[in-house]
Amino acid sequence: MSEKSAVLEMIYRNMYIAVLVILAVMLFVCLIRAVRGPRVADRIVAVNMMGTMVMVMIAVLSLLLKEGFLVDICLIYAMVSFLAVVVISMVYMGVYAERAQRRRQKYPQGHNREADRAGMQGTEPEKGESANGNS
Amino acid sequence: MEILEWIRLIVGGALLLCGLIIFLIELYGVFHLKYVLNRMHAAAMGDTLGISFSLVGLMVFSGLNFTTLKMMLIVIFLWFASPVSSHLLARLEVVTNENLENHCQNYAELAELEKELNREKEDEQTGGQEA
Numbered sequence: 001m002s003e004k005s006a007v008l009e010m011i012y013r014n015m016y017i018a019v020l021v022i023l024a025v026m027l028f029v030c031l032i033r034a035v036r037g038p039r040v041a042d043r044i045v046a047v048n049m050m051g052t053m054v055m056v057m058i059a060v061l062s063l064l065l066k067e068g069f070l071v072d073i074c075l076i077y078a079m080v081s082f083l084a085v086v087v088i089s090m091v092y093m094g095v096y097a098e099r100a101q102r103r104r105q106k107y108p109q110g111h112n113r114e115a116d117r118a119g120m121q122g123t124e125p126e127k128g129e130s131a132n133g134n135s
Numbered sequence: 136m137e138i139l140e141w142i143r144l145i146v147g148g149a150l151l152l153c154g155l156i157i158f159l160i161e162l163y164g165v166f167h168l169k170y171v172l173n174r175m176h177a178a179a180m181g182d183t184l185g186i187s188f189s190l191v192g193l194m195v196f197s198g199l200n201f202t203t204l205k206m207m208l209i210v211i212f213l214w215f216a217s218p219v220s221s222h223l224l225a226r227l228e229v230v231t232n233e234n235l236e237n238h239c240q241n242y243a244e245l246a247e248l249e250k251e252l253n254r255e256k257e258d259e260q261t262g263g264q265e266a
Contacts, residue, residue: 008140012196015148022155029162041171041228045178048220049165052182052213053158056189059206063196071205078209082216089220089227096231 016064023057040092044085051081147195154189161185170238171228175221182217186210 027050034046055074062070157180164177190206197203229235 005137005140008144011144015151019151019155023158026158026162030165033165037171039171039228040231041224042174044224044227045171045175046165048224049161049178049181052186055209055213056154056158056186059190059193059209062202063193068200068202068205071202071209075205075209075212078212078216082212082220085220086223089223093227093230 013064016060019060020057020064023053023060027053027057044088048081048085051077051084055081143195147192150188150192150195152192154185154187154192157181157185157188172225172238175224179217179221183214186213 030046030050030053034043034050037043037046055077058070058074058077062068062074161177161181164180165174168174168177187210190210194203194206197206232238
């Protein structure tokens with residue numbers, strides 16, 4: 001790598017910087033999706049995409065600065081981002097179940113009305129399961 | 136040797152560009168599709184194919200050393216981790232969405248359509264045999 005000519009060095013450097021800029025712009029677009037996403041799963045998907053792009057950015061940066069240890073950070077980032085998605089989805093499912101149970105205890109009639117409305121829309125095996133679980 | 140360096144630049148640059156284009160397609164898909172379970176499809180493509188292309192391009196740049204091995208490890212880890220997280224997110228969506236049927240209404244129509252198509256095909260086949 002050391003006997004590379006000056007022209008090649010300049011081309012590599014400019015290319016890395018261009019890739020970093022493009023990835024940064026895409027990261028902002030992802031952030032817009034995360035802010036606008038109507039549901040919680042939308043936001044988690046967008047944050048996951050941002051994590052993937054940040055991984056590529058860290059890998060490019062490690063070649064631009066010629067620092068090998070940044071790739072280790074990238075590996076750790078991948079693991080932490082995966083763990084974050086798993087933990088957030090599990091925690092949110094638990095919170096949702098708890099909230100649904102509290103609502104059921106508070107308004108049993110309102111819930112029955114909901115179940116009736118759901119039953120009117122069509123017959124699905126999932127709905128039967130949920131109705132059984134609620135009653 | 137100069138030629139080899141240039142070839143490496145072109146091959147790696149092409150792979151990195153492929154990765155960026157796939158990230159762009161992913162973004163388009165995430166903004167184009169209307170529902171989370173559809174958007175997840177586009178997001179998973181970038182998680183596996185986009186980062187593989189980009190990191191293979193960077194591997195070509197960095198040559199044969201430990202950095203290449205670590206990048207390979209990242210790609211392999213993501214291949215295992217991305218389906219698991221997608222599965223968990225899909226389960227989260229299905230569990231917490233109370234009116235999921237509004238987004239999946241077309242399945243019944245599609246099944247009917249498929250049945251109709253099969254019937255038409257059978258009719259054509261029997262008609263062809265008779266003729």
